Each structure stands twice: as C-alpha cells, then as structure tokens.
Amino acid sequence: MTKAQPPANFEAGLGRWLVLALPYAWLVLFFLAPFALILKVSLSEPELSQPPYAPVFDSWDASVIVDKLRSLSLGAYARLIEDALYLRSYLESAAMAGAATFATLLIGYPLALAIARSPARWRLLLLTLAIAPLWTSSLVRVYAWILILKDEGVLNHALIALGLVTEPLHIFATNWAVLIGIVYAYLPFMALPLYAAIENQDRQLAEAAADLGAGAGGIFWRITLPLSLPGVYAGALMVFIPAVGEFVIPDLLGGSDTLMIGTTLWNDFFVNRDWPAAAAAAVALLALLLGPLLFYERMQMQAGANRR
Amino acid sequence: MSSTHDSSAPFVQLEGVTKRHGGVAAVDALSLTLRRGEFFALLGPSGCGKTSLLRLIAGFETPDEGRIFIDGEDVTGTPPHRRPVNMMFQTYALFPHMNVARNIGFGLVQEGIARAEIARRVTEMLRLVQLEGLGERRPDQLSGGQKQRVALARALVKRPKLLLLDEPLAALDRRLREETQFELMHLQERLGATFLVVTHDQREAMVMASRIGVMRAGRIEQIGAPAEIYERPISSYVAQFIGEINLIEGVVKGQSAEGPLAEARSGLLGVSIAAGLIDVACAVAHAPGSRVAIAVRPERIRVAPLDRAQEFPNVLTGEIEESAYLGDMTLYRVRLAGGLVLRAAHQNARPGAHSFESGDRVAASFAPDAGIVLPA
Numbered sequence: 001m002t003k004a005q006p007p008a009n010f011e012a013g014l015g016r017w018l019v020l021a022l023p024y025a026w027l028v029l030f031f032l033a034p035f036a037l038i039l040k041v042s043l044s045e046p047e048l049s050q051p052p053y054a055p056v057f058d059s060w061d062a063s064v065i066v067d068k069l070r071s072l073s074l075g076a077y078a079r080l081i082e083d084a085l086y087l088r089s090y091l092e093s094a095a096m097a098g099a100a101t102f103a104t105l106l107i108g109y110p111l112a113l114a115i116a117r118s119p120a121r122w123r124l125l126l127l128t129l130a131i132a133p134l135w136t137s138s139l140v141r142v143y144a145w146i147l148i149l150k151d152e153g154v155l156n157h158a159l160i161a162l163g164l165v166t167e168p169l170h171i172f173a174t175n176w177a178v179l180i181g182i183v184y185a186y187l188p189f190m191a192l193p194l195y196a197a198i199e200n201q202d203r204q205l206a207e208a209a210a211d212l213g214a215g216a217g218g219i220f221w222r223i224t225l226p227l228s229l230p231g232v233y234a235g236a237l238m239v240f241i242p243a244v245g246e247f248v249i250p251d252l253l254g255g256s257d258t259l260m261i262g263t264t265l266w267n268d269f270f271v272n273r274d275w276p277a278a279a280a281a282a283v284a285l286l287a288l289l290l291g292p293l294l295f296y297e298r299m300q301m302q303a304g305a306n307r308r
Numbered sequence: 309m310s311s312t313h314d315s316s317a318p319f320v321q322l323e324g325v326t327k328r329h330g331g332v333a334a335v336d337a338l339s340l341t342l343r344r345g346e347f348f349a350l351l352g353p354s355g356c357g358k359t360s361l362l363r364l365i366a367g368f369e370t371p372d373e374g375r376i377f378i379d380g381e382d383v384t385g386t387p388p389h390r391r392p393v394n395m396m397f398q399t400y401a402l403f404p405h406m407n408v409a410r411n412i413g414f415g416l417v418q419e420g421i422a423r424a425e426i427a428r429r430v431t432e433m434l435r436l437v438q439l440e441g442l443g444e445r446r447p448d449q450l451s452g453g454q455k456q457r458v459a460l461a462r463a464l465v466k467r468p469k470l471l472l473l474d475e476p477l478a479a480l481d482r483r484l485r486e487e488t489q490f491e492l493m494h495l496q497e498r499l500g501a502t503f504l505v506v507t508h509d510q511r512e513a514m515v516m517a518s519r520i521g522v523m524r525a526g527r528i529e530q531i532g533a534p535a536e537i538y539e540r541p542i543s544s545y546v547a548q549f550i551g552e553i554n555l556i557e558g559v560v561k562g563q564s565a566e567g568p569l570a571e572a573r574s575g576l577l578g579v580s581i582a583a584g585l586i587d588v589a590c591a592v593a594h595a596p597g598s599r600v601a602i603a604v605r606p607e608r609i610r611v612a613p614l615d616r617a618q619e620f621p622n623v624l625t626g627e628i629e630e631s632a633y634l635g636d637m638t639l640y641r642v643r644l645a646g647g648l649v650l651r652a653a654h655q656n657a658r659p660g661a662h663s664f665e666s667g668d669r670v671a672a673s674f675a676p677d678a679g680i681v682l683p684a
Contacts, residue, residue, distance in 0.1 A: 207368055208401035210388040212415035212466065218389075222414075226405050 035286075042279035043072045052273045076276035077284070086281055089264040090288065096175065096250075096260060097243035100182040104190035104239050105232065107183065112194035112231075113224070127195065131188045142181055142252050149177050149253070173255035181249040186242070190235035197231025198224065230303055237296050241289050261285055318377075319344035319502055320365065320470060325374035327360055334360040336526030337374070342470075347496050347503045349513035351549070352523030358506045359398075361523070362472050365504070366395045379469055389418075394468035398475040400459035402447040408458050409434070409443035415466040433461040436495070453484050460492075464499065471496075473505040477512060489515045510550045514538070522546045544682050547603040554609070554650050556581050556602040557684055560594045576676055582646030586622045588679035599684035608678035609652035611640050611664060617671035622679075626650070628668045638663060642672045 044053040054071070080086045115126045133141060148154045149172040156168035171177050201224065209219045247262030254260070261281065268278035320342035327335040334357045342348050350358040363369045365376060367388035375384045383391050394415070403411050409430050416426045434440050437457035447455060456479065463471055476492065477485045493516050496503045507513050513520050514534040521531045522545075530537060530546045541547035544555055558581035577590040579602060588602055610620060617623045626644040633656075640652045650672050664670055 202399070202401065204397055204399055204401040205403060207366075207388070208395075208397060208403070208462075209414065210368070211366060211393070211395045212462065213389045213418035214414075215387075215389050218418055223403065 038279045038282055041275050042076050042283050043074070044276045045073050045075055046274045046276050048273075051275070053275045073276075076274075076280035079274075079277050080280050080284060085259075085264065086261075086284075089259050089261040089281075090285070092259045093244045093246075093261040094288075096178060096182065097240045097246075099179055100186065100243045101190075101236050101240045103179065103183045104187050105236065108187055108190035108194055108235065109232075111187075112191045112198055115191075116195055116198040123199075127192075130191050130195075133184075134188055138185060139248065141185065142249055145177070145181050145184065145253060146172060149180065172253065175254065175258055177253040177255075178250045178258055178260070181253045182243050182246060185249060186239040189238040189242075193231040193234040193238065194228060195231075197228040197234075201227050230299070233296050233299050237292060240292060244289065245285060317344055318342070319346075319379060320504070321377040322361075322365075323375045323377075325361075325364060325371045325376060327357075327364055327369060327371050329360075333357075333526045335364060335371070338527055339374075340521065340528060340531075342502055342504060345500050345502055347493065347505070347516055347518045349517035349520045350504065350506045350523055350528075351508070351510055351513045351520050353508055353549070356523040357526040358508075358523045359474055360526075362395070362474055362504070362506050365470070366393055366472055367391045392469045393472060394463040394466055394470075395472040395474065396459050396463040396476050398478055400447075400455050400479075402455060402458055402462070404447055406447075407443065408439065408445050408447070408450070411447065411458055412443075412461045412465050414462065419466070429465060433465050436464070437461045452479055452481075453488070456480060456488070460495075464495075464501075467499075468501060470502045470504065473503060475507055476505060478507075478509075485512070486515075492516055514550075522549060539680075541603065541680060541682070544601050544603065547680065547682060552606050552651060552653075554604045554606065555682075556586075556604065556648060556650075556679075558582075558586070558600060558602060560596050560598050560600055561585065562596055563590070563594060577681060579681075582648060583624045583626070583644040586624070586679070587676045588681055589677040590681045592681070594681070601682045601684045603680040603682055604650075604674050604678050606639070606651040606653040607637075607655070609642075609650055609672055609674050611642060611652050611654060612671045612673065614669050614671050617673070620671065620673035621676060623671045623673045624650070625669065625671055628664045628666050628670055630666055631664060633663075640664065640670075642670060644672070 041053055044055070046052060047054050054073075111130065115123055115130065118126055146153070150156075151168040151170060151172065153172065155171070156165075159165045159169065171180070205223050205227070206219050209223045214222060245262050245265075246260065247266055250258050250260040250263050251266070254263070265278050265281050265285075268274045268281065272278075318341045320340070322338060322340040325335055325338050326333055336357070338357075338361065340361075350361060352358045360369065364371055365378075367383070367386060367390075371384065375382055377383065378392060403414065406414070409427075412433050413426045413430045416429060421429075430443065431440075434443055437460055439454060439457050439461070442450070442454065447458065450458065456476065460476070463473075473492075477488055480488060489512060492503070492505075505513070505516065517534065519531060520534055520537050521528045522537060523529065524545055530542050532540075537546060538550050541550060541553075547553045548555065558579040561578040561580050563578070564576050575590065576587045577594055577600075579586050579588060579600060581602070586602065594600060611628075612620065614625065617625065624642075624644050626642040629641040629643045629649060631641075632639040635656070637656055638654045640654065642650045642652060644650060652672060
C-alpha cells in the first residue's frame with residue numbers, strides 16, 4: 001500500500017485545493033462537528049430534562065464565556081473511572097474485537113490466498129461472492145444468525161440429526177454467538193485488503209524462492225506472508241476498530257453476560273438517560289482507538305520509507 | 309572451459325520435450341544436449357519458446373511430453389526447489405523486504421546452513437560480484453546494475469551445477485551490458501558451472517556463449533559455435549537472425565565440380581538472379597532449375613566504381629540509394645537492376661578511402677565463397 005505521491009509537476013493551484021478541500025469539508029461536517037457536539041455533552045452534568053443534560057457553551061456571548069467555562073464539568077469522566085462497569089465494558093469489547101480480528105485473519109487469509117491464486121477469470125466472481133453478504137442489510141443477516149444459532153435452530157437440528165450431539169448446543173445469547181456474528185460480518189473487511197496485498201505480489205518472487213530451495217511452506221512464511229503484512233495490518237484495523245464499538249451484534253446475539261461498550265453506551269443514552277456519561281464513554285473510546293491507528297500509520301510510514 | 313571434466317559428456321539432456329500453452333506448443337518436441345561446463349546461449353525472438361524452455365529446465369513448468377535429465381538424473385517431475393539448478397530472473401525478482409545480504413543468503417538459510425557459514429559465503433559472493441559493503445542495503449536502494457549483481461550472487465551462492473539466466477542483461481544500459489558480458493564469461497570460467505543463457509540479442513550470445521542454439525517456434529533451428537552459425541547458417545531464418553544479411557533469390561543454372569577458384573574445394577553453383585548471373589561456392593548438389601536463396605553478409609560485398617567492374621567476380625551493377633557514414637565503416641544501400649536492394653558495409657580502414665554518394669552508379673560484387681546457398 002503505497003501512499004499516493006502527487007506527481008512532481010502537479011500544479012499547486014486552485015484545482016488542487018478544491019480536490020483537497022472536498023474530503024476535508026466532508027470530514028469537518030460529518031465527523032468533526034458531531035464529535036464536537038459529543039465532546040460538549042460529555043463535559044456536562046446529567047439533568048432530568050429535555051435534552052437530558054445541562055447546557056454548556058450554548059451562548060457565544062463573550063461576557064458569559066468565563067462563566068460557561070466554569071460550568072464545564074469533568075464529572076462524567078470521573079464516573080467513567082469510578083464505575084467498574086465502563087472499564088469492564090472496554091476490556092471485554094477489546095477482548096471480543098481482538099478475538100474477532102484474530103479469527104477473521106485465520107479464516108480470511110486462506111480465503112484471500114485461495115482467491116488470489118485462482119485462475120484470473122475466476123477471481124472476480126470469487127471476490128464478488130466473498131463480499132456478496134454486504135449487499136443485504138446487516139440487520140437481516142444478524143437475524144438469520146439467530147435462526148441458525150438458537151437452541152432449536154438450524155445448526156442444532158443439523159448437529160442432532162447427524163448424531164454429533166444429543167443435547168442442543170447453547171450458542172445463542174452467549175459471547176460465542178457474538179464472536180461468530182462479528183467474525184461473519186467483518187470477514188470481507190479482512191479478506192479484501194489481504195487479497196489486494198497478496199494479489200499485488202510479483203509471482204516471480206515465489207518462483208525465485210522455490211528456485212532457491214524453498215518449498216511451499218518456506219515460500220509462504222518467508223515471502224508471501226511478510227510481503228502481505230500491510231494487508232494484515234489494514235484488515236486488522238478495519239475489523240478491530242468497528243468491532244470494538246459494535247452494537248447491533250452483541251445486542252441481538254449476546255446474552256445477559258455480554259458486556260460491550262456499544263451496548264453500555266446505548267443503555268446510558270437511552271435507558272439511564274445519562275448522556276454526559278455516554279458521551280464521555282464515546283470520547284474515551286475514540287481516544288483509546290487512536291492507539292492502534294497511530295501504530296498503523298507508523299507502519300505505513302516505515303513501509304514508505306523502506307520503499308524510497 | 310574446464311579441463312577436469314569430460315566436456316563432451318552430456319550434462320543436461322532434453323528428449324523430445326513438448327510444452328503447450330492453450331493448444332499452442334511453446335516448446336515443440338525439442339531435444340537438446342548441454343555439455344558440462346559450457347556457456348550455452350538460446351537465441352531467438354520473443355515468443356519463440358526460449359523462456360518456456362528455461363522454465364521447464366528450472367522446474368516451474370512440467371513438460372507435456374518428453375524427459376529432462378540433469379547430470380544423469382531424470383528431473384522431469386522434480387519440483388524446482390529440489391533441482392540442482394538456480395535461475396537468474398530477467399526482472400531479478402529480488403525480495404523487496406530483505407536486504408542484499410539476506411537476499412543472497414536466502415538459498416543457504418533454506419538449506420539449514422549455520423549462520424556463521426552463511427555470513428561467510430554471503431561476504432564471499434558480495435566480493436565476487438563487487439558489491440562489498442552493500443549487504444545492508446535494500447533492493448530499492450540499488451542501481452539497476454547493482455540489482456543485477458545481487459540477483460547473480462543470489463543465484464550463484466548455492467554453487468549450482470547449472471545456472472539459468474533469463475535475459476540477464478536486458479535491463480542494463482548498453483555500456484554496462486557490454487562490460488557485464490565479459491564479467492559473466494569470466495565468472496563462468498572461474499566457477500566451472502554450466503551456464504544456459506536466454507537472449508534475443510545475437511551480439512550478446514556471440515560474445516558470451518561457446519555454443520548457440522537458434523530457436524524458432526518452439527524448436528531449435530541450428531546449434532553451433534558463434535562463428536559456425538554466423539558463417540554457415542542453415543536457413544534464411546538463422547541467417548537473418550544472426551547479424552545483417554542480404555538474401556538474393558534465384559534459380560540454379562548449373563553446377564561445376566571444378567571452379568575457377570583453385571582454393572575452393574567445393575564446386576561452383578551458377579545461379580540466375582534478377583540482376584544477372586552469379587557463381588557461388590557450394591558443396592551440396594543442386595538440380596538445375598531448383599530455387600535457392602543466396603545469403604551474403606554486407607561486409608562481404610564490395611562496392612567499386614563501374615570502371616573497375618571487370619576486376620571482380622559476381623559483379624552486379626546498381627545505383628547507390630543511400631549511404632551512412634558510421635566512422636569505422638560506411639553502410640551503403642545499392643539498388644540493383646531488377647529492384648533488389650543490397651546492403652554493403654565498407655570498412656574505413658584508411659582515411660579518405662573511396663566513398664560514394666547516393667545516385668552514384670557502382671559495381672557491387674562478392675567472392676563466390678562469400679555466398680551461402682540456402683533453401684529458398
């Protein structure tokens with residue numbers, strides 16, 4: 001994955017600024033502004049009113065700004081630390097997302113490798129099949145998993161019919177169901193960057209390795225895998241980051257013991273109506289996710305530097 | 309060539325090897341024998357199957373028919389990593405995520421050799437290809453010539469019995485290419501390994517190889533030493549592929565056992581061509597009336613003023629169409645009566661030697677032994 005380098009003769013003119021401004025305008029409008037709102041709410045105190053939080057920074061009158069600044073509260077963040085529920089939610093979300101990332105990698109790598117190594121005329125079809133689930137609503141697909149996984153569901157019927165188990169397996173409404181759902185839902189996001197990273201490789205490198213005495217295993221571990229690491233990092237991020245904050249899947253497939261930050265947030269917003277705490281949890285989540293993002297950015301920079 | 313081995317013993321043997329790609333035979337019932345320690349060049353235009361042949365020997369492809377032996381062992385079904393063969397790729401195929409030393413050492417790590425021994429042999433290879441001190445560099449920090457040397461060192465580090473080189477110099481600029489040709493020759497002599505090089509560049513093949521095989525459509529048309537192929541091509545295809553040549557079509561008039569040239573052991577063939585009648589030395593019997601092509605190298609064609617025409621045999625009169633002064637030689641295109649254009653190369657051995665300009669009427673001539681009789 002190379003970073004796009006503008007050609008040397010690219011004019012630093014109006015056109016260039018427009019091209020750059022458009023995505024930035026998009027980000028400011030749909031990411032930065034909502035984030036500022038959330039940040040604002042997180043610095044407030046909960047109230048039993050509509051909206052259910054004390055107003056801060058609603059007026060830009062200079063004389064009252066100092067007053068308003070004083071009304072800012074870090075109470076929500078204090079509750080975040082005091083209440084063990086949040087810490088547990090973060091840890092369990094990270095563990096779940098980590099397990100899901102690992103599982104998608106284990107399933108996605110052979111899948112991507114098989115597609116990349118298949119005859120060229122099959123590749124597009126296989127790739128399309130791999131991402132076809134994304135064409136239907138994720139909600140529908142999660143409901144389908146309920147039908148598959150529940151005690152009297154398709155899976156248990158099949159297992160009992162085959163005589164593999166006598167009692168139905170309790171998968172639905174457990175963390176296993178959540179893991180299966182997340183792995184299923186995010187597999188394409190792992191497989192696609194992996195496919196790109198593998199397909200991009202010069203096949204002659206594998207031939208050169210074979211020529212120098214490497215068997216299939218040697219070629220994989222010493223050539224194919226190391227060269228596909230950028231795809232592994234990209235895929236891991238694309239699975240891990242949204243999986244940490246996943247709400248629908250744990251809510252529908254998980255049980256009472258499933259604790260993920262997405263469901264905790266939802267409960268805070270809509271059940272407890274503690275918007276400041278929920279907003280603070282969201283801000284903290286974003287801050288925590290900056291870690292892996294910065295790591296990825298550094299890997300990219302290193303790869304870029306090596307290429308130069 | 310190495311004298312410690314019996315240089316006539318077959319080292320690599322291909323027997324009736326055929327490889328089809330989508331119904332088309334890239335290599336067509338080809339048989340070839342390489343001797344131990346020789347520098348053999350497979351020469352041919354792109355698409356003639358020479359790279360396919362190399363890939364068959366390396367083991368990247370398996371033949372549809374035929375067998376391949378290396379050093380007496382049948383390797384037809386042996387995978388590439390078990391063959392005593394290494395290959396230098398045209399694109400070099402250096403591993404981009406490894407530095408130069410690890411690229412070169414790759415084959416040794418694969419053999420499970422101790423780390424200290426690997427380091428020693430990598431250093432030795434770096435010295436051999438004159439890249440000392442560059443072991444820590446990444447491939448993308450190297451120039452084209454340096455990459456070529458790393459690829460060569462990587463292919464040689466396992467001391468292969470047979471080194472395959474796929475267009476090894478194609479990516480280098482001309483000056484570097486000429487230098488490297490001689491380096492490859494010296495390396496091959498020093499190591500005593502058998503080198504099989506694939507190239508489309510006939511000059512390169514002639515400089516480096518002790519024997520050349522000219523390929524055409526999946527088959528080998530002619531095998532021989534460079535001089536043999538140049539001076540005695542067996543077909544107009546080979547004649548045209550190796551160097552410049554004039555092909556003159558004609559009909560056999562008659563053949564004499566004893567020619568006017570006493571030193572020519574072969575008889576003379578009288579051939580009628582559009583521009584007149586010519587005599588060509590020829591040892592093979594040709595029936596009168598059969599069609600032949602006479603091949604004459606440009607440097608064997610003499611261009612003289614018309615008034616000296618009677619001094620030479622095989623005089624064909626014509627008009628200079630174009631002349632190009634190249635310094636060491638002058639190239640002429642002479643249009644003969646009947647429309648055929650002859651290319652002639654005149655060595656400018658002395659300054660101010662006779663030169664002609666376009667439009668000049670001249671006598672083009674060649675000695676009977678300069679003509680090669682080929683099937684039309």
